[in-house]
Amino acid sequence: MSQKIEITIKRDGSLEYTVQCVKWRGCKELTSFIDKLSKVVETKTTPEYYQVETNNERERN
Amino acid sequence: MSHFTKIDQANIVSINAFVAACIELGLITSLTSVRKSIMIKDYYGHTMSADVAVPVGKYDIALVKNSQGTYDMIADWWGVRTQKLPDKLRACRSDDDLQHILLRYTTKHTIIDRYRAQGWQAKVKEENDELKVELIRYR
Numbered sequence: 001m002s003q004k005i006e007i008t009i010k011r012d013g014s015l016e017y018t019v020q021c022v023k024w025r026g027c028k029e030l031t032s033f034i035d036k037l038s039k040v041v042e043t044k045t046t047p048e049y050y051q052v053e054t055n056n057e058r059e060r061n
Numbered sequence: 062m063s064h065f066t067k068i069d070q071a072n073i074v075s076i077n078a079f080v081a082a083c084i085e086l087g088l089i090t091s092l093t094s095v096r097k098s099i100m101i102k103d104y105y106g107h108t109m110s111a112d113v114a115v116p117v118g119k120y121d122i123a124l125v126k127n128s129q130g131t132y133d134m135i136a137d138w139w140g141v142r143t144q145k146l147p148d149k150l151r152a153c154r155s156d157d158d159l160q161h162i163l164l165r166y167t168t169k170h171t172i173i174d175r176y177r178a179q180g181w182q183a184k185v186k187e188e189n190d191e192l193k194v195e196l197i198r199y200r
Contacts, residue, residue, distance in 0.1 A: 002199045005181075007172060009192040013164035015068040027064065033175050035068065037168065043066040 005031060071168040072131035076113050078174060079124055082166035083115045087147025104137040111135065118144030122163070134160060165192050
């Protein structure tokens with residue numbers, strides 16, 4: 001199982017990232033360091049959210 | 062679970078990452094030229110105490126701790142741009158360009174240093190003045 005964070009450091013030093021992980025391992029905690037580098041202006045779940053969640057649930061059962 | 066986040070312009074939180082960025086960009090070749098806890102002059106001739114300063118010809122680029130506990134990057138930017146700059150900085154057309162590239166590389170080193178220490182692997186690509194950092198950890 002892998003965890004992956006893809007970060008884009010934009011031209012002006014602002015940031016965007018996507019993170020793929022599993023809910024019960026503390027997804028938000030993985031990126032809390034990046035979030036603290038400045039002010040978070042937007043955060044949302046991605047389309048993979050439900051699919052990955054479902055797959056993970058299946059693996060657990 | 063997956064999510065996407067946007068964050069405002071990053072603050073500088075690590076002197077080591079700033080110095081690593083200066084080395085990678087070719088402003089300095091080693092740590093020996095880095096000076097810590099010194100007095101510097103800004104564009105207006107004001108003297109101030111800096112936590113660290115990197116020499117660029119006759120000028121310095123310095124970090125000064127602010128009230129939020131992060132660092133402000135201080136320099137006579139016009140003066141710095143009149144000096145002989147390394148290749149990666151020669152394309153900077155303005156003070157903002159120069160500050161932004163230093164900030165991008167400092168942020169990259171800040172993030173990579175932190176995550177590598179926790180067992181993550183990092184890959185970096187540069188595309189159109191943006192840095193793409195991919196972090197992976199296998200559990």
